[in-house]
Amino acid sequence: MLVKTFKVVMFGNSAVGKTSILSMFLRGEVLLEYFPTTEISISEKDFALSKYLLKLSFWDANRDVVGEAFRDYCGNAKAILVVFDVCSASSITFAEEQYRKAVETLGYRPAAWLVGNKRDQKGGKVDASKAEERAKLLGVNYFETSARTGENVNELFKAVFEGSCQS
Ligand SMILES: Nc1nc2c(ncn2[C@@H]2O[C@H](COP(=O)(O)OP(=O)(O)OP(=O)(O)O)[C@@H](O)[C@H]2O)c(=O)[nH]1
Ligand SMILES: [Mg+2]
Numbered sequence: 001m002l003v004k005t006f007k008v009v010m011f012g013n014s015a016v017g018k019t020s021i022l023s024m025f026l027r028g029e030v031l032l033e034y035f036p037t038t039e040i041s042i043s044e045k046d047f048a049l050s051k052y053l054l055k056l057s058f059w060d061a062n063r064d065v066v067g068e069a070f071r072d073y074c075g076n077a078k079a080i081l082v083v084f085d086v087c088s089a090s091s092i093t094f095a096e097e098q099y100r101k102a103v104e105t106l107g108y109r110p111a112a113w114l115v116g117n118k119r120d121q122k123g124g125k126v127d128a129s130k131a132e133e134r135a136k137l138l139g140v141n142y143f144e145t146s147a148r149t150g151e152n153v154n155e156l157f158k159a160v161f162e163g164s165c166q167s
Pocket of ligand 1: 012013014015016017018019020021031032033034035036037038061062063117118119120121145146147148149
């Protein structure tokens with residue numbers, strides 16, 4: 001087996017569901033209550049994918065990471081997930097800004113996904129086809145998930161790992 005280290009970094013506005021998406025993928029747990037993330041949190045997991053053993057690390061923080069800490073947070077990212085809440089129009093704009101800032105800081109474009117989360121909620125303010133167009137303009141992939149029902153969460157990470165192992 002080929003061993004690959006693989007850093008995944010989460011971006012997005014407060015309360016869009018970054019920590020919840022990771023909790024669902026890593027532990028199959030729904031986080032009902034909102035506990036804002038206060039420090040940079042790193043979770044590790046080994047994941048076998050065809051001939052690879054991926055040594056995954058998931059970096060999760062809140063929107064307030066800036067300056068040198070932001071540089072460390074992004075550094076060596078293999079994939080980035082920029083999350084927004086499909087019920088919040090401002091959160092997609094924030095996601096776009098954070099994506100641009102991450103790419104500028106990194107100096108390269110890692111594989112990236114714009115992730116519309118909370119798709120279980122009715123009355124979405126961000127239309128899926130419009131969001132997909134905005135992802136295309138940014139040059140990133142698009143996925144919609146629900147960390148509440150688990151819909152598409154495993155599929156998202158499968159796409160992230162498969163996409164990046166081919167490169
Ligand atoms: N209905 C619904 N609620 C969700 C979903 N994902 C997260 N939530 C809720 O949204 C709230 C915030 O979720 P978090 O995962 O803590 O959000 P975060 O982006 O990590 O927030 P910060 O750590 O403050 O940056 C929690 O109450 C979650 O239960 C989802 O897919 N659907
Ligand atoms: Mg969080």
